[in-house]
Structures are given as C-alpha cells and as structure tokens.
Amino acid sequence: MNDPLLIAVIIRILLVLILGTAVLVITQRSLRSLFTIYSIQSLLLALLALVLYWQEGIFSLLLISLLTLVSKAIVIPLFLRRLLRKIPIKRDLEFRYLTPISSILVSIGLLFGVYRLFYKLSDELNFEPLFLLGTVIGVSLALMGMMVIFSRRKVITKTVGYLTMENGVLLFGLFVAELPFIIEVLILVDLLMILVLASLLAFGIDSTIESFHERLRNFGMEAEE
Amino acid sequence: MAENIIWISGIPALLSSGLVLLVSRCFKRAGNHHYSLLAIIQAVIYMGLSIWMASLNRPVELSGNGYFYMDTLAVFEILITAALFLLAAIYSRGYIDSLLKQEEIEESLLPVFYGSFCLLETVLIMGFLSNNLALLWIFIELSTIFSAVLIVTLKARENITAALKYVFVASTSMLFTFMGIIILFSLSQEAISGGSLNWNSLMENAAGFNQSAFNVAFILMLIGFGAKSGMVPFHTWMPQAYAKAPSAVSVMYGPVLNLGLFAIIRLFSISHQTGGTGLVSTTLLSIGTLTIGVAAFSLLARTNTKKVIAFSAIEQTGLALVGMGLASPLAFFWVVFNQLAQPFIKALLFFSAGIWHRQYLSNKISAVIQPMSHQPLASIGLIAGIAAAAGTPLLPVFLVKFNILSVLAEKPLLFFVVLVLFMVVAAGMGYYFLKAFSQKGGAEIGQFKTPLSMKLPIIVCMVIILILGVHVPSWLTDIINTICAELGMCA
Numbered sequence: 001m002n003d004p005l006l007i008a009v010i011i012r013i014l015l016v017l018i019l020g021t022a023v024l025v026i027t028q029r030s031l032r033s034l035f036t037i038y039s040i041q042s043l044l045l046a047l048l049a050l051v052l053y054w055q056e057g058i059f060s061l062l063l064i065s066l067l068t069l070v071s072k073a074i075v076i077p078l079f080l081r082r083l084l085r086k087i088p089i090k091r092d093l094e095f096r097y098l099t100p101i102s103s104i105l106v107s108i109g110l111l112f113g114v115y116r117l118f119y120k121l122s123d124e125l126n127f128e129p130l131f132l133l134g135t136v137i138g139v140s141l142a143l144m145g146m147m148v149i150f151s152r153r154k155v156i157t158k159t160v161g162y163l164t165m166e167n168g169v170l171l172f173g174l175f176v177a178e179l180p181f182i183i184e185v186l187i188l189v190d191l192l193m194i195l196v197l198a199s200l201l202a203f204g205i206d207s208t209i210e211s212f213h214e215r216l217r218n219f220g221m222e223a224e225e
Numbered sequence: 226m227a228e229n230i231i232w233i234s235g236i237p238a239l240l241s242s243g244l245v246l247l248v249s250r251c252f253k254r255a256g257n258h259h260y261s262l263l264a265i266i267q268a269v270i271y272m273g274l275s276i277w278m279a280s281l282n283r284p285v286e287l288s289g290n291g292y293f294y295m296d297t298l299a300v301f302e303i304l305i306t307a308a309l310f311l312l313a314a315i316y317s318r319g320y321i322d323s324l325l326k327q328e329e330i331e332e333s334l335l336p337v338f339y340g341s342f343c344l345l346e347t348v349l350i351m352g353f354l355s356n357n358l359a360l361l362w363i364f365i366e367l368s369t370i371f372s373a374v375l376i377v378t379l380k381a382r383e384n385i386t387a388a389l390k391y392v393f394v395a396s397t398s399m400l401f402t403f404m405g406i407i408i409l410f411s412l413s414q415e416a417i418s419g420g421s422l423n424w425n426s427l428m429e430n431a432a433g434f435n436q437s438a439f440n441v442a443f444i445l446m447l448i449g450f451g452a453k454s455g456m457v458p459f460h461t462w463m464p465q466a467y468a469k470a471p472s473a474v475s476v477m478y479g480p481v482l483n484l485g486l487f488a489i490i491r492l493f494s495i496s497h498q499t500g501g502t503g504l505v506s507t508t509l510l511s512i513g514t515l516t517i518g519v520a521a522f523s524l525l526a527r528t529n530t531k532k533v534i535a536f537s538a539i540e541q542t543g544l545a546l547v548g549m550g551l552a553s554p555l556a557f558f559w560v561v562f563n564q565l566a567q568p569f570i571k572a573l574l575f576f577s578a579g580i581w582h583r584q585y586l587s588n589k590i591s592a593v594i595q596p597m598s599h600q601p602l603a604s605i606g607l608i609a610g611i612a613a614a615a616g617t618p619l620l621p622v623f624l625v626k627f628n629i630l631s632v633l634a635e636k637p638l639l640f641f642v643v644l645v646l647f648m649v650v651a652a653g654m655g656y657y658f659l660k661a662f663s664q665k666g667g668a669e670i671g672q673f674k675t676p677l678s679m680k681l682p683i684i685v686c687m688v689i690i691l692i693l694g695v696h697v698p699s700w701l702t703d704i705i706n707t708i709c710a711e712l713g714m715c716a
Contacts, residue, residue, distance in 0.1 A: 177420065193367070
C-alpha cells in the first residue's frame with residue numbers, strides 16, 4: 001500500500017473528483033443536492049488529507065482529515081439541511097452575470113490562468129509536479145467558489161459558494177504548507193461562526209423582521225415550532 | 226506581569242457579555258441604562274488596562290509560543306481603540322434610548338447589541354496584540370462577525386442586506402489573505418526552522434525570503450486586509466454598512482478600519498526588511514490612488530450624510546496606502562499619525578450625524594432643515610469634522626496630506642493626480658454640507674432634546690482634533706518615532 005506511484009494515482013483521482021464536485025456546485029439548482037455535493041466534496045478532501053498522511057506520516061494531517069470529515073462532511077451539511085426546513089425556498093434558479101455554461105467556461109479559463117501563474121512560482125517554492133497540481137486545483141476551487149458567490153442570488157447558495165471557497169483554501173494549504181494544528185482548529189471555529197451568522201441572515205432575508213429578531217435573540221440556535 | 230496581559234485583556238469583555246446575558250435572563254426589567262452601564266464599566270477597565278500596557282517595557286512577547294506580542298504600535302492602537310469605545314459606550318446610553326423610543330430597536334435585542342458591542346472591543350484589542358499573522362486573521366474575521374451582528378439589531382430589512390454584503394465581501398476577501406498567509410508560511414520554512422507566522426520572527430528573517438514569492442503572498446494578503454479597511458475595489462460593503470449601522474456602532478468601525486491598516490503596516494514592514502519594496506510600493510501607490518479617486522468621485526453625488534462619511538473613510542485608506550507606498554520615513558510617520566487622527570475625526574462625524582438622525586429621523590440630506598437652530602452642537606461637530614477630514618489647515622489631516630504630498634512631489638504626475646483628487650474630495654464634502662446647511666422650507670418640526678451623554682463625546686473629539694491640528698505634542702512625536710524605529714521604517 002505504501003507504493004508512491006499508487007499513492008500519486010489516488011491523489012490525482014481524488015483531485016479530479018474534487019474538481020468535478022466544484023463544477024456541480026456551479027451548475028446545481030436544487031439546494032438539497034448542493035448540500036450533498038458539498039458534503040461529498042468535503043469527504044473527498046478528508047480522504048485526500050488521509051492519503052497525504054499515509055505518504056508523509058505527519059500526524060496533523062490525520063487530525064485535519066478527521067476534523068474535515070466530522071465538521072464539513074457531516075455537521076455543516078446537517079446544519080444547512082435543518083435551516084432549509086425553516087425557509088420557504090428549495091431551489092435557486094436565478095443566475096446573475098454568468099449562466100452555468102459560461103461559468104464552466106470561465107472556470108476552465110481560470111484553471112489555465114492559475115496553472116500558468118503557479119508554474120512560474122513552482123521553482124521558487126520547490127513544488128513537485130503532483131503538488132503543483134494540488135495547488136492549482138485548490139486555488140481554482142476557491143475561485144470557482146467565489147464565482148458561485150457572485151453569480152447566485154440566494155444567500156444560502158452564496159454560503160455554499162463560500163464553503164467551497166474555504167475547501168479550496170484548505171486544499172491549497174494541504175499541498176503548500178500545513179499550518180500549526182491549533183490554528184487550523186481556530187479557523188474552523190471561525191468558519192462555523194460565519195456559517196451560523198450567514199444562515200441566520202439568509203433566514204432573515206426570507207422571513208419577517210419579527211421572526212428574524214426572534215432568532216437573533218437566541219443566537220440563531222432556536223428550536224421553535 | 227506582561228505574560229498575563231492576554232488573560233487580563235480577555236476577562237472584562239467575557240465578564241460583561243456574560244453579565245449582559247445573565248441580566249437579560251434573570252432581570253426582566255433590565256433596560257438600556259443597565260446594559261450601557263456595563264458597557265461603560267468595561268470600556269473604563271479597558272482604558273485603564275491600555276494605560277497600564279503603555280507603562281510597561283516594550284517590545285515583549287506575551288506568550289511562550291510567541292503568538293501574542295506587545296510593541297509600541299500595538300499599545301498605540303489599543304489606546305485609540307479603548308478611548309473610542311469609551312466614548313461610544315457613553316454615547317450609546319442616550320442614543321439607544323432614542324432608538325427605543327422611536328421603536329427602531331427592540332428592547333429584547335439589547336442584550337445581543339451590548340454583548341456584541343463588548344466582545345467587539347476585545348476582539349480588536351486581541352487583534353492588535355496578535356503577533357501570529359494567522360491569529361490576526363482570525364481576530365479580523367471575528368470583528369466582521371460582531372460588526373455584522375451589530376448592524377442587524379436595528380429593525381429594518383435593509384440592514385440585513387447591508388450585513389450580508391459586509392460578511393460576504395469581507396470573508397471572501399479574507400480567504401485570499403489566508404492563501405497569502407499559507408504561501409508566507411511556506412516561504413518562512415526556508416529561512417526559519419519549522420517555519421513561523423510570528424511577525425517578529427518574520428521581520429528578523431525577512432532578508433532570506435524569496436522576493437517574487439513574497440510579493441505574491443503580499444498581494445494576496447493585501448486583498449483581505451485591504452477589504453477590511455475599505456480599499457478599492459473591495460470597499461463595496463463599507464458605504465452601506467456605515468450608513469445602516471447605528472451611529473454608536475459606525476464609530477467603532479474606525480478601530481476596525483485601523484485593524485485592517487495595522488495588518489497592512491505589519492506586512493509592509495516585513496516587505497521593507499526583504500530589501501526589495503519595488504512591486505509592493507508600486508501596488509500600494511496605484512491602489513491607494515485608485516481608492517482616493519473612487520472615494521472622491523463617489524462623494525460628488527451623495528444624498529446620505531453617513532455615506533459621505535463612509536467615502537471619506539475610504540479616502541483615508543487610500544491616503545494611508547499612498548503614504549506607505551512611498552516607503553519614506555517621513556511619509557510613514559504621518560501614516561501612523563493618521564491612525565490616531567482619522568478615527569477621532571470619523572467618531573466626531575458619526576456622533577454628530579447620529580444626533581442629526583435623531584432630529585430628522587433620516588440620514589438623507591433632503592430631511593435636513595435649519596440644522597444650526599435645531600442641533601447647534603451636532604452641526605458644529607459636522608462642520609469641524611468635515612473641515613478636518615477634507616484637510617483644512619490647523620486641523621490634523623492637513624498635516625498628513627501636506628507631508629505625504631511633499632514626499633510625493635518626487636513623482637510629479639502622481640503628485641498632480643493625488644492633489645487634484647484631494648481637491649475633488651474637499652469640494653464634494655464641502656458642497657454636500659453647504660447644501661445641507663442652506664436648505665429652506667419644510668414643515669416645522671419639534672426639537673430632539675439631546676442628552677448630555679450624546680453631547681459629551683462630541684466635545685471630547687473636537688478638543689482632541691483641535692489639539693492634534695494646532696500642535697503635535699513632543700511626546701506623541703517620540704511615540705510615533707519609536708513605532709517607526711520598531712517597524713524598521715526609519716532611514
């Protein structure tokens with residue numbers, strides 16, 4: 001199992017699958033499916049961290065893998081589903097500036113642009129080819145997430161875009177340099193706080209100001225009904 | 226004793242926000258005055274703490290892992306933040322009373338408002354004490370969260386939109402900053418064993434960094450930190466957030482903006498140590514000029530008093546970026562001075578605009594009629610604040626603009642462009658307020674009785690601005706010189 005070639009192939013497959021989930025995030029209209037795709041994307045990311053741990057033996061990679069699995073593949077999608085039950089929308093059909101097809105075309109352009117930039121930089125940062133690929137897909141995933149934020153109208157879809165972007169940054173971090181684990185945990189806490197706030201505001205946009213304030217009073221954690 | 230500062234700094238806010246929560250749950254009759262008293266007590270404690278910090282030896286690491294660090298710049302920023310929070314806490318006593326009377330805020334939301342208010346101060350102070358850039362990133366993110374919560378406590382749907390815009394623009398930009406931080410960490414691994422994100426270690430080892438990779442990291446980090454300070458094109462959240470937030474909260478955006486600029490100052494000083502500031506300087510000069518330009522032309526067509534102040538704050542960021550980009554000790558001195566002058570000017574403007582808002586129940590210029598007779602102190606505050614922000618002689622920003630322009634004179638074209646833009650800024654702000662003060666007619670309206678708690682902060686800000694403009698005390702010059710020396714920015 002410790003065959004470096006096999007590990008490299010697995011990493012490549014996982015990276016391509018992650019890129020595939022990003023394309024689905026851009027095009028998907030049903031909110032439930034969006035959450036599932038995000039969950040799968042996070043699961044692939046957790047697997048990738050696990051494979052990298054296998055290859056390099058750095059313990060913090062194992063912890064990052066577990067943290068990603070629990071928080072992003074399970075807890076956050078569950079939280080989003082729970083929120084979806086409280087707001088009246090189920091699908092996000094509106095696109096601004098970019099349609100799904102043009103978004104994919106722009107994404108391809110972005111991928112090449114990012115590749116060119118990091119190819120130049122790879123000598124200075126001593127990247128191996130596989131690490132260059134990981135970095136490029138990480139940055140592209142972040143940019144594709146940003147495109148979702150700009151091109152979608154509904155706040156909840158924007159939130160998934162933000163989460164995808166954050167996954168891209170995590171992927172980028174996995175290949176460039178792992179930060180101290182305590183910092184990774186703090187960043188996750190920060191992400192969760194932003195998620196709670198964004199979903200609270202998403203609820204506010206689609207409800208009356210009174211019920212929004214009712215939730216705000218209880219820090220968005222209210223179990224009413 | 227210094228190693229306990231971090232714990233001591235966290236306790237007041239945790240205590241007061243805990244007390245706010247406890248009071249709201251246990252004492253149903255608790256009102257604005259009880260909560261605001263807690264906020265004032267916390268602000269007084271922080272003021273005392275910051276004075277105590279100023280008396281300690283610096284620079285010093287505050288934790289074993291070097292994640293927290295106290296140098297003169299950090300203490301300088303903390304003193305400004307503590308003073309402004311104290312003024313804002315006093316102001317909010319009367320201001321929130323008036324919002325409650327007009328039913329613009331619900332009484333049941335006061336605990337959320339004051340809890341976030343108290344925590345925002347701690348987050349900012351912790352941010353200024355952060356030596357680790359990733360930790361600084363986290364505190365800046367947290368400041369976004371608490372600021373956004375403060376915006377949505379008001380009973381208006383537009384506030385939710387403003388808060389959403391703030392959260393998405395700031396957080397999205399901050400993710401780019403995070404990529405820059407990762408690249409910087411990777412760079413540091415070549416110069417420091419195991420790598421480090423601690424600013425003081427990065428400063429010591431900056432000479433060994435790869436210049437072009439550092440430039441990429443710097444530009445990525447500039448995106449998020451710049452977005453927090455209103456840098457174009459990531460400034461879009463600012464006018465709406467400033468205009469929609471309660472005035473007592475808008476005042477606190479001064480220190481929030483300072484925190485963004487503080488991060489850029491820290492990064493720029495590392496860049497200075499790498500020995501090649503060429504690309505970084507050019508980037509700062511171009512984005513700074515663009516920021517001043519966008520602010521200047523946006524000021525020409527405004528109809529909302531608080532948006533005028535927001536664009537003036539954006540112009541301030543542009544000015545600071547241009548000052549840094551010049552990479553000259555003189556310009557840098559005035560950039561640091563501006564960190565002190567601008568938040569007080571903006572505070573004066575927001576405190577005064579808040580009174581106008583209570584008087585006319587609108588921030589729109591069309592609602593303002595005979596302000597001098599209705600609210601003389603607030604009107605004088607606005608005139609003084611606008612004159613100061615525009616760069617009128619004998620007021621502090623004049624010194625900043627004059628000295629930065631004198632250094633900029635080495636680049637004649639840029640000098641000319643920036644000078645013209647400063648004039649457009651002054652014209653835009655001047656025209657707006659001339660119009661506001663000369664409007665006639667309208668139905669007779671009753672006078673809003675401004676409580677002393679809302680007048681006092683205006684008077685304090687005016688006195689500070691006048692003193693800073695007329696004479697920069699020698700002790701202040703010494704402090705700023707020490708900051709420049711500690712950042713390695715002296716010649």
